[in-house]
Amino acid sequence: MLKYIIRRLLGFVPTLFVIATVVFFLIRLAPGGPFDAERNVSDEVLRNLEAYYRLDAPLHEQYFRYLWDVLHGDLGPSFEKPSRTVSEWIAYRFPVSLELGLYGLAVALVLGLCAGITASLRPNTLTDHVPMTFAMAGICIPNFVLGPLLVLALSIHLGWLPVSGWEYPEDKILPAITLGVPYAAYIARLSRGGMLEVLSQDFIRTARAKGLSEARVVLRHALRGGIQPVVAFLGPATAGLITGSFVVENIFQIPGLGSEFVGAALHRDYTMILGTVLFFAALILLFNLLVDLAQAWLDPRVRYE
Amino acid sequence: MPLLDVHELTTHFHTREGVVRAVNGVSFRVEPGETIGIVGESGSGKTVASLSLLGLIPSPPGRIEKGTAVFDGVDLLACGAQTLRSIRGRAISMIFQDPMTALNPFMRIGDQLMEPLRVHEGVSRREARAQAAEMLRLVGIQDGARNLDAWPHEFSGGMRQRVMIAMALITRPHLLIADEPTTALDVTIQAQILELLARLQRELGMAVILITHDLGVVARVCRRLYVMYAGQVMESASTDELFARPQHPYTEALLQSLPSTHVKGEPLHTIPGLPPDLIAPIAGCPFAPRCAKATDRCGRGTPALQEIAPGRATACFRVQDGEL
Numbered sequence: 001m002l003k004y005i006i007r008r009l010l011g012f013v014p015t016l017f018v019i020a021t022v023v024f025f026l027i028r029l030a031p032g033g034p035f036d037a038e039r040n041v042s043d044e045v046l047r048n049l050e051a052y053y054r055l056d057a058p059l060h061e062q063y064f065r066y067l068w069d070v071l072h073g074d075l076g077p078s079f080e081k082p083s084r085t086v087s088e089w090i091a092y093r094f095p096v097s098l099e100l101g102l103y104g105l106a107v108a109l110v111l112g113l114c115a116g117i118t119a120s121l122r123p124n125t126l127t128d129h130v131p132m133t134f135a136m137a138g139i140c141i142p143n144f145v146l147g148p149l150l151v152l153a154l155s156i157h158l159g160w161l162p163v164s165g166w167e168y169p170e171d172k173i174l175p176a177i178t179l180g181v182p183y184a185a186y187i188a189r190l191s192r193g194g195m196l197e198v199l200s201q202d203f204i205r206t207a208r209a210k211g212l213s214e215a216r217v218v219l220r221h222a223l224r225g226g227i228q229p230v231v232a233f234l235g236p237a238t239a240g241l242i243t244g245s246f247v248v249e250n251i252f253q254i255p256g257l258g259s260e261f262v263g264a265a266l267h268r269d270y271t272m273i274l275g276t277v278l279f280f281a282a283l284i285l286l287f288n289l290l291v292d293l294a295q296a297w298l299d300p301r302v303r304y305e
Numbered sequence: 306m307p308l309l310d311v312h313e314l315t316t317h318f319h320t321r322e323g324v325v326r327a328v329n330g331v332s333f334r335v336e337p338g339e340t341i342g343i344v345g346e347s348g349s350g351k352t353v354a355s356l357s358l359l360g361l362i363p364s365p366p367g368r369i370e371k372g373t374a375v376f377d378g379v380d381l382l383a384c385g386a387q388t389l390r391s392i393r394g395r396a397i398s399m400i401f402q403d404p405m406t407a408l409n410p411f412m413r414i415g416d417q418l419m420e421p422l423r424v425h426e427g428v429s430r431r432e433a434r435a436q437a438a439e440m441l442r443l444v445g446i447q448d449g450a451r452n453l454d455a456w457p458h459e460f461s462g463g464m465r466q467r468v469m470i471a472m473a474l475i476t477r478p479h480l481l482i483a484d485e486p487t488t489a490l491d492v493t494i495q496a497q498i499l500e501l502l503a504r505l506q507r508e509l510g511m512a513v514i515l516i517t518h519d520l521g522v523v524a525r526v527c528r529r530l531y532v533m534y535a536g537q538v539m540e541s542a543s544t545d546e547l548f549a550r551p552q553h554p555y556t557e558a559l560l561q562s563l564p565s566t567h568v569k570g571e572p573l574h575t576i577p578g579l580p581p582d583l584i585a586p587i588a589g590c591p592f593a594p595r596c597a598k599a600t601d602r603c604g605r606g607t608p609a610l611q612e613i614a615p616g617r618a619t620a621c622f623r624v625q626d627g628e629l
């Protein structure tokens with residue numbers, strides 16, 4: 001088990017290396033440079049800047065020196081916001097995104113599982129169609145529509161919740177809902193499908209023939225297999241949720257990593273883009289590993305020897 | 306007094322294509338401690354009939370249209386879900402055809418074995434575990450205590466069917482319904498499982514309903530037989546009588562189709578045609594279109610199962626009229 005985990009973790013290295021390489025050259029292919037937005041910069045200052053950030057060196061040299069630094073845990077200085085290094089920026093912004101992401105995840109799991117499991121118990125009846133219609137709507141409505149609609153209804157008209165901000169507990173409700181609802185919709189559909197699949201299996205009939213209550217049949221016999229598709233989805237979903245959503249962070253003025261990432265791309269902040277991409281990639285790899293471990297725990301047949 | 310008295314059981318499936326009349330007025334009874342067999346081809350309604358008794362028909366689309374099934378003074382078809390649940394797995398247990406899929410792959414063998422005890426009798430976990438290990442030993446799985454922690458996928462098909470039997474019998478039921486318990490197993494394992502069932506039936510004194518399409522299986526273990534066709538009982542008799550002197554033309558044709566009665570070099574005997582489509586309403590005897598002895602009469606009105614001699618009944622006009 002431990003050996004398996006270590007092997008998977010070592011497998012991260014080549015993946016991250018490939019990602020770093022591709023992104024390093026891709027962003028340099030994009031038109032424009034980090035200092036194009038600065039006005040009235042004399043050639044001398046520009047040369048100094050480029051020398052400071054090593055942009056005057058040949059490309060391959062820049063590349064190898066960057067990799068060397070990354071291997072030593074240094075993601076470099078930010079071009080756009082030089083007051084902090086990239087690592088410091090991530091450490092500063094990520095906790096906000098993590099917090100919001102975890103709230104969003106909670107919303108997604110609670111809403112999604114309740115709706116999906118309820119729907120699966122009486123397929124093709126009203127208790128199936130109603131939650132599934134909402135799930136379809138949740139998937140179709142983008143969060144840049146859902147967020148402002150929620151603000152309009154709950155904040156501006158009813159005055160129940162703040163319009164934006166990230167300070168008090170009540171600030172966090174609308175962003176969490178906006179972020180979580182699309183994921184809840186996917187989870188509802190996945191858990192419904194998974195539960196329907198399991199509930200039609202022979203061993204469920206066996207469980208009923210043993211005289212178990214319907215609640216016990218569903219919770220003890222069906223749930224474990226039925227949520228497998230949800231667990232598989234949770235790996236990339238969690239990584240996506242906690243690394244911050246540019247849209248949600250912008251709607252609600254939240255100082256998270258998502259808006260930082262998009263800002264870096266707009267400003268050709270090379271090191272910042274590379275740093276955040278590598279950070280996201282590492283998180284996705286990590287959560288996929290966690291999902292595989294969770295699946296092995298849930299299903300004894302796939303346990304890794 | 307019979308342990309189970311089923312009268313006019315009728316189960317239909319209301320599908321989009323129409324009403325499938327899977328079981329049409331089936332009656333049979335089981336005395337305490339006896340083994341009866343229900344035989345018939347695939348689709349003759351024998352499995353649906355047994356699932357109906359325990360309320361395990363998927364509904365919708367399935368619906369029990371009429372009939373009674375009195376077990377121990379309680380009508381299983383009318384007693385309501387709560388009562389039925391307290392009977393299932395405690396007084397009446399059931400084992401199924403395919404042991405590879407009938408056990409929950411996500412639960413340890415022991416947890417599945419203990420469940421009926423824990424749910425019905427509120428037995429402590431420790432005590433249930435001891436009984437489960439003992440039950441495994443009884444069905445021939447040695448080292449029961451260690452195997453309680455095994456997962457179903459670690460067991461072979463025969464072992465899993467033994468586990469299913471142990472699970473069904475752990476509450477010492479009065480009636481066991483075994484639906485094709487050996488069909489999915491290798492021939493050598495089939496004999497072992499049948500012997501095991503017969504031994505446990507004697508030791509625990511329970512009654513058994515054995516549902517199968519395999520006449521060789523019922524001949525070995527059943528005292529009385531019911532032959533089903535197209536959702537109806539065609540003939541009932543003691544096993545010896547039925548094999549020695551089949552009365553209904555369907556039973557006769559079925560016995561002739563046994564490869565063991567076949568003369569070497571001759572083509573194998575088969576019954577011409579196919580069983581009827583149960584969606585289309587059947588006028589007359591359901592077997593008439595395939596019956597070599599059918600007359601005009603057989604197409605008019607469905608023959609009811611009638612006693613023709615003590616302990617023997619048949620649903621054939623011509624036999625009832627003494628013509629055959």
